[in-house]
Amino acid sequence: MRAFLFLAGLLASTQVFAQSVAHERMKALQADPVTLQAAVDAGRKASFFCANCHGEGGVAKTSDVPNLAGQHPAYLLEQIRKFGAGERKDQFMQGLIKVLNDEERAQIALYYASVKVPPSKADAAQVAHGKVMFDKLCARCHGANARGNELYPRLAGQQQPYLKKSITHYRDGTGVRNNQLMSIATAPLKNEDIVSLSHYLAQLP
Ligand code: HEC
Ligand code: HEC
Known part of the structure; x- marks a missing residue:
């Protein structure tokens, strides 16, 4: 048991480390406009396989796959x-x-962060209810326009069925997506609220 815990601890710390290497590398590349542009160009090439699902320029080909653009x-x-x-x-x-x-x-x-995501069409009545819910329960983290920041994802312009699926996964504690802040934030949502929120977010620029 002790050996197992030790191993688990070791694994967890390597993962954190692996994350910080990619993270630090990203920060270094961002620091200079020339290295940033070179990284964006390399990222465009390296992501050619991802485009099969996430689309050219990170706008997904099917609506239950997330847009990565923006x-x-x-x-x-x-x-x-x-x-x-x-x-x-x-x-x-x-x-x-x-x-x-x-x-x-x-x-x-x-690369994906450098491209723009286009808003999509949504049902006006759903949008109105979705906005009320968003302003009340979500804006304090994701931002008034749902554009997020370094700590919280952008939700504006995301695919509507993908949003619905993801929000439901957090609320239902299925283990597909794990984040305590999101479990708490989505706990009060009814299925109808999730539909409205998804419509509202998908059409935001
Ligand atoms: C066969 C289709 C497919 C391909 C190819 C693919 N993805 Fe995905 N990707 C998905 C699906 C589906 C999801 C959403 C999973 C879920 O429901 O949580 C996803 C989610 C993601 C997410 C999370 C986005 C978010 O908003 O949380 C990232 C990041 C991502 N993919 C990056 C990549 C990268 C980088 C590549 C190429 C190396 C790639 N994907 C190739 C299907 C694909
Ligand atoms: C206390 C801060 C906080 C609040 C409030 C909050 N969120 Fe989040 N949200 C997060 C964090 C952190 C993540 C990233 C979690 C992860 O890594 O899975 C996230 C992720 C998400 C995602 C996944 C995005 C993607 O691309 O897959 C969606 C969708 C989402 N939030 C919707 C909402 C909605 C809708 C509300 C309001 C009901 C809300 N959030 C309230 C912090 C918050």
């Missing part, structure tokens, strides 16, 4: 880490992400 690079890196560590569940992504090294992770995150 997302904060720190959040993208953290989700890549979570898939790699099995803390976020998706069979395909968990397998795929292991082939990316720290440099490629940083480049891909910077």
Whole structure:
């Protein structure tokens, strides 16, 4: 048991370390406009396989796959880490992400962060209710316009069915997505609220 705990501790610390390497690399690349541009170009090339699902320029081809365009690079890196560590569940992504090294992770995150995400159409009545819910329960972290920051993901312009699926996963504690702040924030939501929130967020610029 002790040996197991030791091993588990060791594994956990390597993961944290692996994250900080990609993270630090990203910060270093961001610090200078020339290295940033080179990283964005390399990330565009390195992400050609991702485009099969996440689309050219990070706008997803099917609506239950997330847009990556316009997302904060720190959040993208953290989700890549979570898939790699099995803390976020998706069979395909968990397998795929292991082939990316720290440099490629940083480049891909910077590339997707550099492109714009277009808002999509949504139902006006759902949008109105969604806005009320968002302002009350979500804006304090994700920002008044749902554009997020280094700590919280952008939600504006995300795919509507993907939003619905993700919010439901946090609320229901399925273990697919784990985050305590999000479990608490989504606990009071009814299914209808989740639909409205998804409509509201998808159409935000
Ligand atoms: C076969 C389709 C497919 C391919 C190819 C693919 N992804 Fe994904 N990706 C998905 C799906 C589906 C999800 C959402 C999983 C879920 O429901 O949580 C996802 C989620 C993600 C997320 C989380 C986004 C968020 O908003 O939380 C990131 C980051 C990501 N993928 C990066 C990549 C990268 C980088 C590549 C290329 C190396 C890639 N994906 C290739 C299907 C794919
Ligand atoms: C206390 C801060 C906080 C509040 C309040 C909050 N969130 Fe979040 N949210 C987060 C964090 C942190 C993450 C990233 C969690 C992770 O790593 O899975 C997140 C992630 C998400 C995601 C996943 C984005 C993606 O690309 O997959 C969605 C969707 C989301 N939040 C919607 C909401 C909604 C809707 C509300 C209001 C009901 C809300 N959040 C309230 C902190 C918060």
